[in-house]
Amino acid sequence: MSALAWIAVVSLVCWLWLLLGQGFFWRTDQRLPDRSAPADWPYVAVVVPARDEAQVLPRSLPTLLAQDYPGEAEIFLVDDGSSDGTGELARALAAREECALPLTVVEPGEPEPGWTGKLWALRHGIASALAREPEYLLLTDADIAHEPDSLRELVAAARSNGLDLVSQMARLRVASGWERLVVPAFVYFFAQLYPFRWINRPGARTAAAAGGCVLLRTEAAERARIPESVRQAVIDDVSVARAVSSSGGRIWLGLAERVDSVRPYPRLADLWRMIARSAYAQLRHSPLLLLGTVVGLALIYLAPPVALFAGMAREDAVAAGRRTARARGRLV
Numbered sequence: 001m002s003a004l005a006w007i008a009v010v011s012l013v014c015w016l017w018l019l020l021g022q023g024f025f026w027r028t029d030q031r032l033p034d035r036s037a038p039a040d041w042p043y044v045a046v047v048v049p050a051r052d053e054a055q056v057l058p059r060s061l062p063t064l065l066a067q068d069y070p071g072e073a074e075i076f077l078v079d080d081g082s083s084d085g086t087g088e089l090a091r092a093l094a095a096r097e098e099c100a101l102p103l104t105v106v107e108p109g110e111p112e113p114g115w116t117g118k119l120w121a122l123r124h125g126i127a128s129a130l131a132r133e134p135e136y137l138l139l140t141d142a143d144i145a146h147e148p149d150s151l152r153e154l155v156a157a158a159r160s161n162g163l164d165l166v167s168q169m170a171r172l173r174v175a176s177g178w179e180r181l182v183v184p185a186f187v188y189f190f191a192q193l194y195p196f197r198w199i200n201r202p203g204a205r206t207a208a209a210a211g212g213c214v215l216l217r218t219e220a221a222e223r224a225r226i227p228e229s230v231r232q233a234v235i236d237d238v239s240v241a242r243a244v245s246s247s248g249g250r251i252w253l254g255l256a257e258r259v260d261s262v263r264p265y266p267r268l269a270d271l272w273r274m275i276a277r278s279a280y281a282q283l284r285h286s287p288l289l290l291l292g293t294v295v296g297l298a299l300i301y302l303a304p305p306v307a308l309f310a311g312m313a314r315e316d317a318v319a320a321g322r323r324t325a326r327a328r329g330r331l332v
């Protein structure tokens with residue numbers, strides 16, 4: 001066989017592995033597990049890190065303030081040095097909305113050395129929340145909108161299944177042309193890298209979470225020393241999940257039905273920044289890993305069409321997949 005044919009065969013083997021051996025990552029059935037209402041609803045502290053989020057806050061914060069939760073819950077919004085009046089806007093929204101949940105705005109100041117910005121905000125939000133002794137912490141981003149029963153369903157899932165961390169990948173906006181083109185691919189590659197089925201198995205070695213929506217048992221957070229143990233992490237959600245799992249906690253990750261991101265990404269540059277700020281960190285800033293990733297992507301996604309058309313042009317039957325077709329023609 002020619003070199004082109006060998007490349008086509010290796011690409012086929014890779015596709016078969018992705019189809020059958022990577023936790024069926026391409027399926028979309030990993031939703032909140034079966035759950036029932038607990039006998040008593042625990043106290044939950046909702047921690048929202050926010051930096052210059054005045055644009056999206058009017059569409060997200062009211063959905064938290066209006067949560068239909070049978071137990072006691074409180075929101076701690078951490079104004080992380082905003083310059084657009086995020087904290088003042090949050091207080092104004094809480095004052096004029098019919099709030100089911102009370103709001104406290106926390107202002108932590110500049111991060112200390114060794115802390116990334118978001119985790120510094122989470123540190124202070126969690127510290128404020130722990131003073132109220134919550135059983136669970138809901139860590140959610142400022143651009144995330146929740147259906148009225150979101151918190152109730154998360155807690156029911158955690159309690160019913162003995163989970164220490166329940167995370168949902170929020171439904172990202174797909175309004176613009178670039179969003180419709182890039183966002184599904186982003187979710188696909190995330191699930192390929194962290195197959196949800198593998199994560200959700202008891203005792204799994206694969207761990208990940210989606211930072212927009214993470215319900216975390218306080219006891220598990222303290223055992224895993226969250227957020228101190230991950231204070232320098234760039235991909236904080238995956239690092240939190242790994243810390244909880246490594247300390248003996250049981251985690252779960254799936255696709256959201258009640259949680260949506262309201263942040264717009266109208267331009268390709270906006271989506272590029274969203275993906276690029278964590279992609280190289282995931283590769284541990286290694287040029288060799290980056291090169292290997294590019295080669296792997298080319299082998300899986302670029303090689304098949306190139307082999308097809310090049311094989312047809314060179315009459316390479318194996319590369320173009322024409323040997324079977326010719327055999328059938330002879331039988332006819």
